[in-house]
Amino acid sequence: MAKKQQVPGVEEFDGPAGGWPALGAVARAVRDQMAVADELRALKRVNQPDGFDCPGCAWPDPKHTSSFEFCENGAKAVAWEATGKRAGPEFFAGHSVAELWSWSDHRLEDIGRLTHPMRYEHATDRYVAVDWDEAFAGIGAALRAVGDPDAVEFYASGRASNEAAFLWQLFAREFGTNNFPDCSNMCHEATSVGLPESIGFGKGTVSLEDFEHCDAIFSIGHNPGTNHPRMLSTLRAAARRGVPIVVINPMRERGLERFASPQHPLEMLTGGETRLATTYSQPRVGGDIAVLQGIMKALLAEDAAQCEAGGAGLLDREFISRHTEGFEALGAELATLDWPDIEARSGLGRADMEALAAIYARADRVIVCYGMGITQHRHGTQNVQQIANLLLLRGNIGRPGAGICPLRGHSNVQGDRTVGITEAPTEAWCAALEGEFGIRVPRRRGHNAVEAVQAISQRRSRAMLCLGGNLAVAMSDPDTVFPALRGLDLSVHIATKLNRSHLLVGQGQSFLLPCLGRTERDVQEGGEQFVTVEDSMSMVHASRGSLAPASDQLRSEPAIVAGIAGATLPDSRVDWRHLVADYARIRAAIEAVHPDFRDYEERISTPGGFHLENPAARRQWHTPTGRARFLCAGAGPAAPAPDVLQLATVRSHDQYNTTIYGFDDRYRGVRGRRDVVFAHPDDLAALGLAHGDRVDIEAVDGGAGTRRRLRGYTVIAGQIARGSLAAYYPEANALLSLDSHDRQSGTPAYKSIPVRLRAAAAE
Template sequence: MRARMSKPKVPGIETFSGPAGGWPALGAVARVLKDQMAVGREAAALRKVNQPAGFDCPGCAWPDPAHTSSFEFCENGAKAVAWEATGKRATPALFADHTVSQLWEWTDHALEDAGRLTEPMAYDAGSDRYLAIGWDEAFRRIGEALRALPSPDMAEFYTSGRTSNEAAFLYQLMVREFGTNNFPDCSNLCHEATSVALPQSIGVGKGTVTLDDFALCDALFSFGHNPGTNHPRMLSTLRELSLRGVPIIAVNPLRERGLERFASPQHPSDMLGGQGTPIAQTYHQVRIGGDVAFLKGMMKWLLANNALDHAFIAEHTTGIEALCADLDATPWSAIEAESGLPRADIEAAAQVYARAERVIVCYGMGMTQHRFGTRNVHQMANLLLLRGNIGKPGAGIAPIRGHSNVQGDRTVGITEKPTQALADAIKRRYGFEFPVTHGHDAVAAVQAIRDGRSKALVCLGGNLAVALSDPQATFAAMRKLDLAVHVATKLNRSHLITAKQSFLLPCLGRTEVDLKAGGPQFVTVEDSMSMVHASQGGLKPASPRLKSEPAIVAGIARALLPDSQVDWDHLVADYDRIRDGIEAVFPIFKDFNQRVRQPGGFRLYVGASVRDWGGPGARARFIVSPGLNEDLRVQGDGVLTLTTVRSHDQYNTTIYGYSDRYRGVEGRRDVVFVNADDLRERGLAPGDRIDIVSCLPPNEAGGVREVRGFTAVAYELPRGSAAMYFPEGNALVSLDCHDAASGTPGYKSIPVRIRAAVDG
């Protein structure tokens, strides 16, 4: 086992030598269940997670196998369930005892660890406290505040990817009848580059593979993701591939344990042996931001060795000549310099690819959260198209999503870019028209709030202020709002950035029974591979005062739209009626209510999976991205490229605890991972307190973007690369630092300098 951490000893930093999963994972599950103090409730929930008659795990969007088992959840899924099914409660007494100013001083972990919200609350500026309020009064005041805006376009309507299809569909219906398309969404912050790039390349903004394809592939390439932490159930699939001899090639700046070795809790041999099953055959630690160079190097070798599928290219694609010219014009010296890897390593990866008949490329936010995220996705698609590896069994592209329904809420209409076809379908079904104009994504929404062009924000879940880049600008902007509404299960920091009127509306969790007059309801979600399935909670709600997300949306809609042409009460009385509406507006959901009741649900049509590139006569496109992204890299002496990462005790902005087990971090998050030689070159040593200074333009106040007093940790990273946790690193990223094509903030390629900490 390679040593990762160098001496001298740094408090809270150890070398972890075990595999992903295994006994430490089971121990972590036991600890979180004990900590949340509702073991019976949580155990009952875990028995139903990812089961045909149960609920969908809120932890990630990895698909369920055809035959699920009682162990079809992972460590981080168990944490997500326990976090929601907790016995802790954030009642009105919490807010009576603490002002908002006092709560602001709590850590993000402590805020959510206070427990489930139990009552609707409204902010009282005089006492600086949230006070309980009745549901009808809350809806009335929210509706009045929104109607008082000079224009509907002065309101922003954010959606979290944990929102169900049913709630998301009602939400977009309400907002469009109100008259705006301002739909900032969590997908803007993660996989929007996928949603933009893949339709341009292959005609659809979704992955082309199913879980069954993994059993047929001959090689798998993993770019820019960490399955051991962010979607651990994927490790079981990777383990199966490894055991049948399929080469797995990992391309990632950090060596992530889940891509090295995995001990499956379902297999006694792994647990008893202790070392687990090897995963990646080869691990290429590409320089941060060097992925396009790596991909172009592979394609350059394929072209030079005539390892192309000429028949597929001729029949199904366009643009090959321009791509070949671009590859010919790209010198190996530039590819090596930008990727940080020798030519021989890149050619070896290309040879693995060329020998395989069926290849899957998986990728995560390490590829999309860059100022060049769409370019990254285009080049992965190019690589697959060169050998016909899209649209046949065992091959394709697989963007691995985070939030459990981040893909689904987009499918049912959460988009700031509506089409005329959507407008026509809504008019046919519900009788109203709305403007087909481009609304705001997440970054544009905050910029509009900052500039005074938007004065209201409604959030259907999430923690937008913390998730977004540039907290100095974002927090200040949101404090200028006239109205802020948060639908949530737990308290988070965004709720404490108060407007003239602020409301907390507590909702049911996915683990809980959603009971209507007609009986218990279920909702639906869409996973990363376009499978739509039902999710029905079975636990008693955390409070009798909770409402479901669809019911909350309907309540706001009734107050906002007194002359609405939609019968909101009728829809939320029986969610089958909502699904009938989804089917009417989106024909892809044909026979929705019938098909979703089949065990495992059904898969939506993905044209590229069957080599339908967007309609008759359409073709897949090779898209050229000139250069190697060096045009977006800040150059200069001492500049490092820093990426933000999630810890193993974290899900997006939710901090379960302070352990990052596989990276050897315990009890802290104030660390920066840096190559040991880069530290020495700057006169620094492991354990030194350092400041991280952004090389991006000054902040809104004209000051330097920096975070201070972090601890340097020597880590196995390529020279010139560094990493720190999200969201702590967000202060280094300006609102303007985003992918021009998709709007996704550049969290993964921040130019910085580091120096010894300056106290004070």
Template sequence: MSKDEVPGVGPYGGPAGGWGALQAVARALRQQMGVTREAKMLLKVNQPAGFDCPGCAWPDPRSTSSFEFCENGAKAVSWEATTKRTTPEFFAHHSVGELWKWTDFDLENEGRLTHPMRYDRDSDRYIPVSWEEAFSRIGANLRALPDPNMAEFYTSGRASNEAAFLFQLFARRFGTNNFPDCSNMCHEATSVGLPEAIGVGKGTVTLADFEHCDAIFCIGHNPGTNHPRMLATLREASLRGTKIVVLNPLHERGLVRFTSPQDPVEMMTGRSTPIASDYLQVKIGGDVAVLKGMMKTVLALDRESLATGGQGVLDRAFIAEHTSGLDDVVADVDATSWDDVEGTSGIARAEIERIGRLYAESKAVIVCYGMGITQHRRGTANVQQIVNLLLMRGNMGRDGAGICPLRGHSNVQGDRTVGITEIPSPELLDAIERVFGFPPPREHGHSAVAAIEAMRDGRAKALICLGGNLPVAMSDPEASFEAVRGLDLAVHIATKLNRSHLLVGKETFILPCLGRTELDMQESGAQSVTVEDSMSMVHASRGSLTPASELLKSEPAIIAGMAKAALDDTRLDWDGWIADYDRIRTLIEAVFPSFERFNERVREPGGFRLYIPASERRWATPGGRARFIAHQGVLADPRVERSDALILATIRSHDQYNTTIYSYNDRYRGITGRRDVLFVNEVDLAARGLKHGDLVDVETIEDVEGLCGKRRVERLTAVAYDIAPGSLAAYYPEANCLVSLSDVDPRSGTPSYKSIPVLLSLSRSEGAAVDDAHMWQRGDVPIDRTGAATAADAGKPAIDRTTPP
């Protein structure tokens, strides 16, 4: 079967961006909104007096244009500002059992939630409930818990600083530090690894640094889909002659070439700007090997220089004044063989030495990385090896140099800054007690994986979700879905319906909130909220559209309503804080000194940057120095030692934002109308007697420690793709069933979504390929380790496997 004969699979030869991006924006707006509404809204995206795009955390330039949005940002905004509505009448016509059979796309595509709703078990339907009754029942359920630690408070990275701060205050006054949040599933390895090495869990660069570097290393991220506005920055750097080195298993279009929709010459002539000057397709899990190979090269060049009377390549003055631990790293790198480096990375020594020399010859280097680095069993080690490489040449804390972790959610970094953490510092807890007059709990709480385990085991009976789609985003849907179904109380603060809302417990509520685009009117007038981007810039966001329903409340107001019903503490002025969000920001400033003059500075165009000590070569580590941290070996997982093992990574499609599916297309990878595919290198297919278009099964390899049993996904369509040999890719969250709850980075607890050792074989299953594939693609039922429906769904009506949009 040729590539052209596989339905929904074909080549894509164009650049990222260009007319295809503009057409996608127009299509999204046309499907979701009216012309007048869209024009009014898009002119305010990422503007000083407008609202922050919920699509990603890439920073806004100081000099904004009239169109500071990208294709996927426009999709995210139109998806929220849609004219479609999910009303009580909708719920009256559709039971939860019926809605469970809908696709995730169809659930969210019904539009904005308009009324607070309560699940009624007798009718198996959501029914309207007043805000007063909802708050009262939620408060009563929380007060009835025998232990405050039986409640879990989940936070999505789209929540504002103001909402997140009140949320953590509510939970800590209630008596728990259980704060599972989306950081636990993406960049927790950054939050653990960077503080140990440089004293802060954030990046050290600003957007201006990209104007002064002479080399950028992009490792394990895909800006064309996940943070498209970064492409404009990379394009400008490329045009200046900056070397851009990419380490990534898949050949991603956005890292190859880009046509800027804001450049009339490129648009009219069909030209594009090359992005990567060097593109090395590292095998999944081989990042540490490449980084150690680069360090071996730097050390060899340094010794060669010294032997011939030169000054060496290492920045010895910086190392002597600012760092510790180099000798241990040098010993580990020297002990690492080139055979191990080449075998694990899949990259030839000559290629690694070439980019190692490029790094050594560059005066100012930025390393950007994403979840291709963090979502591994050795994610924390991956992050710290990047730091080691940067410290060798003093590429930290000076113009044009530093580390740049790329966050996904628009305020996931800000939520953590204002207290959303299950491991609070003594300083944070002391400040809360000083400002609010109550002693917060001191014991560590639950991360996302720990929260699901506690719910599964009956140790947690209540879940309050500030946005998000937790059980769908989590690994091991069999365990995660059943854990949420077993709760006494589940509360979802949301703008749209999603699958998590259908995992109903004894009492389940959907509380509809305002979106970023909408006007938030409180007692003192129109309110703004604040967010923090990937580079620690804090700025205001103010919506202006008429709310989707007059019954919507803001996230801060909903949190305050629940807190008043659940707590008995007259010292906490919830009503006063909601009346004027400036008062919330004053509280944030009182607890966190880095927010000094918060209300004043956030009103400046573009906002302000939080103090990052490492950006100024000040190290908030125990020893007051940046630390080289050695990690032995290059092999991330012993299961990959099997000769027939491949490593699978879960990925997002281009028409997707986390668990939100905008369509079943993945334009830059040539996929149309489907998600039941497996991206495979042709060499790996041929070695197993397979070919492009075959139906295949993937099965995990049992953990040598017995922690991760076998899991299987069947009847995927193999797509021969430009991916590193030894590597596979499948879509998230459908492939989450291949990751057990225990399959995590032991240092950070991050699930290993991007390092799953598997075996690949021709499918043994019988039946219509399109039907079975659609069931897997759609996530119609929780999937157990054999791909079958769980016992909880036995006897439910047959799945309607209609063709997805």
């Protein structure tokens, strides 16, 4: 290949994930954000039994935590929250909302911590300070004025604690709605919808200890080096004991290839590293169903061949017979699929998929990990179910060292769902709430995130309350979302920092309510409190902040929720003040409603917490027939037209979801910029383009009269599959229509946007 032209801000990165660059990034984050010794000491309490849960990701803590139980991005998240910078009334007095809208997302959050409750003032186009009682009274009056409870949306971020989330859903349901758009709708809803149909349980089935006993790990559609870096230590340990790590991902990611552990001094001092992936396959973006079908087809063919030769075969027939249904239908479907079609749809060759099947067959106990590269597609639910099929063929669910492992992002996104944040509550949940609190709970299905925005856009919903998050920026289709949210009669944001969603003030009332962060002490009438969270492997543990609050005006999320609820529902059957005075009372209520939280207060006092019930891990299938189900997917999505590329949005190494810490993407060799798109060199050559050219990216499915495009991006020839592109989230959300989502789960298709790439038009 011809030598690449030099591109400003783009260079090769040849080191491993982790190592000295990671420690250097931690040092810079601490230097830039954390001003005093107390704030620095907070890092020693991250993920410790007597400390606070890292807000960076949902990867579980080991049973025996060390004094250094955080990663680079976790340290950035803590430094970002525990910053010495402040955004008080004086700041807002000096900057109009119109001016702030012109700032970058990074600059908005870098202002620092919010210090006072604020109300938007139309006459001056500024947020102005307001006392808490006035804010609560104004919000309550506005909510009552809406009239129809189903015209109000209650958004929840996965960083909210179990206690805050439980009160949030209790308030909304007493108010009269099940409208709960939440961040799970945008990431792992395909898991929550797909797995119950397959195995009767909407969560992963493995524990951290299972990784110590597995014989192979398949990692599909995720990037641990950036999105859940503490997983790298687990993968390192597995690799060092000889466990094959099979990676299936369209893009080469350094965090799946090589790792130098900052927690191992010898490796750091000697420049050592651990090779992670033993096999790295790169299907085209959107080819996951075909890849999984190809692996299963190869597995069934080899099984048949061995049985015909008098052998026992490769499948776990006893498990299939005793625990499953639908195997014959799956086998019949796979038999109808021909290899040329599978190759075209997957982007892999038959020999590649047969080799993957052979690795899977040789391992007695297999764990399959997957991330949003699997879920964020129009067919995300089916992707998840095909992974379950693969595991069921050899009995790899419900025994030690094997199982399915969804890699969730937000540190309590799974816990929020467990304690009731869902638009479709079960009858048992509704009845239990009614029995515990004497309220009337609506049974109507509410709105998920896409449906909420659609309702707001059509003016069927008139108010939105947000428990954290940055919904407007996180959602697809900003051309629809931004104007819709500006038309609300009421917007309420509970937050630690300013973000772009808070600036969509429109003509109605807007309130900005500052809350305590994970790192800060929470003192209520009953004394100092702690909250609880659930990690991605169903472990519930306590989180206790230790820093002094950023302002004496801050209130906890539970206290703010209770304040709004009390002001909105003057005749409430719930004693909100009593619940918030001592969070043990909230946990007692959770225990009364959810049977898996029995002895909640006693078990949460155990260092490391306790594990929630996981029936599928015990081979108890809560499906209508009591069996795990093989589910067919049909032929899956077809390969796109020759001139159409599939674009996946990705996070840079300097960001966490919509939070942009900086403008570097170290492992991909990008510094100081985000206006880039990664492409395969052969695709560029076919289009008459070259590395470093400026291009326009135009969506193919923009809709009638709509041209969704990103202009003037710089194309980078990278290690990505043919027919595939990658660009940074959330900027590339502009290419994705609101209607482009998985019909089963509602998850937006951030990871498979059909586009065309062209040389940039003249300005």
